[in-house]
Amino acid sequence: MTDSFIAGFAPPPDDGGPAWWFIYCQDKLLVTRDGPPRLPLVRRASELGLELDAPRYLGLWQGRPCYVAWAPGQAPPPAGYDWHGLYGLALGWPEALTALGGRAKQILAWEKRNRFCGACAAPMADDPKERARRCPRCGLVAYPRVSPAVIVAVRRRDKVLLGRSPRFAPGRMSVLAGFVEPGETLEQTVARELAEEVGVQVEDIRYVASQPWPFPDSLMIGFTCQWAGGEINIDGEEIVEAGWYGPGELPRIPPRSTIARQLIDLVIGDSAELDPGGGWR
Numbered sequence: 515m516t517d518s519f520i521a522g523f524a525p526p527p528d529d530g531g532p533a534w535w536f537i538y539c540q541d542k543l544l545v546t547r548d549g550p551p552r553l554p555l556v557r558r559a560s561e562l563g564l565e566l567d568a569p570r571y572l573g574l575w576q577g578r579p580c581y582v583a584w585a586p587g588q589a590p591p592p593a594g595y596d597w598h599g600l601y602g603l604a605l606g607w608p609e610a611l612t613a614l615g616g617r618a619k620q621i622l623a624w625e626k627r628n629r630f631c632g633a634c635a636a637p638m639a640d641d642p643k644e645r646a647r648r649c650p651r652c653g654l655v656a657y658p659r660v661s662p663a664v665i666v667a668v669r670r671r672d673k674v675l676l677g678r679s680p681r682f683a684p685g686r687m688s689v690l691a692g693f694v695e696p697g698e699t700l701e702q703t704v705a706r707e708l709a710e711e712v713g714v715q716v717e718d719i720r721y722v723a724s725q726p727w728p729f730p731d732s733l734m735i736g737f738t739c740q741w742a743g744g745e746i747n748i749d750g751e752e753i754v755e756a757g758w759y760g761p762g763e764l765p766r767i768p769p770r771s772t773i774a775r776q777l778i779d780l781v782i783g784d785s786a787e788l789d790p791g792g793g794w795r
């Protein structure tokens with residue numbers, strides 16, 4: 515048995531054993547209700563009493579096949595199960611399993627958005643050789659989309675720049691992030707986002723790490739950089755509050771499972787001792 519995931523799109527022969535099921539209802543995943551949330555491990559989805567649209571094979575996880583499927587819009591969960599948001603599950607799940615849940619969700623969403631050709635409107639079909647949808651009429655090929663976004667921790671002496679998006683609850687702050695635009699390098703995106711959203715200039719932009727972010731289909735590419743000039747002047751739309759925070763004066767920041775938190779810890783020192791839980795502290 516292995517914890518590694520082996521991607522594939524043709525299922526292995528049925529050996530009579532169970533499979534992992536990533537079943538999404540809208541944007542929530544089916545997991546067990548009592549105890550730590552676990553994925554259904556059953557041979558067929560019908561054992562769960564669910565009517566599913568054409569399940570998709572995803573690959574092998576811990577040596578068992580993984581399938582992904584949508585449940586109908588308002589489907590009640592089977593007895594002993596519940597629908598749960600992936601972001602919440604990420605707090606208690608190993609990173610590899612969360613990533614797999616995100617992969618499953620992105621593939622389902624991609625397929626739903628590519629039922630018809632974007633060029634000629636003919637129904638699209640699965641490509642037999644790779645994870646792609648192909649138009650039988652005009653030949654257009656659609657691959658699962660990943661939208662790159664930068665996320666950046668700006669250092670000014672011993673402080674880090676944190677901001678609040680209007681999507682965050684009051685009191686919650688994080689490092690800034692933004693989508694890459696066509697024609698930009700990642701470093702240019704970092705400089706542009708910071709100038710646009712908070713009016714600061716930066717230098718010494720350095721890549722740190724990346725994290726898939728399936729909300730809905732991003733890849734977060736993490737950087738640190740140094741403040742080089744400009745005082746905070748928020749744009750009031752993307753960012754409604756921002757400031758410089760040192761180690762002893764942090765507001766509520768994202769959980770340790772996020773790249774945002776890794777970047778904050780890197781700039782102001784490990785804040786782990788402040789966070790015995792795992793959620794926003």
Ligand SMILES: [Zn+2]
Nearest residue numbers: 631634649652
């Ligand atoms: Zn077409």
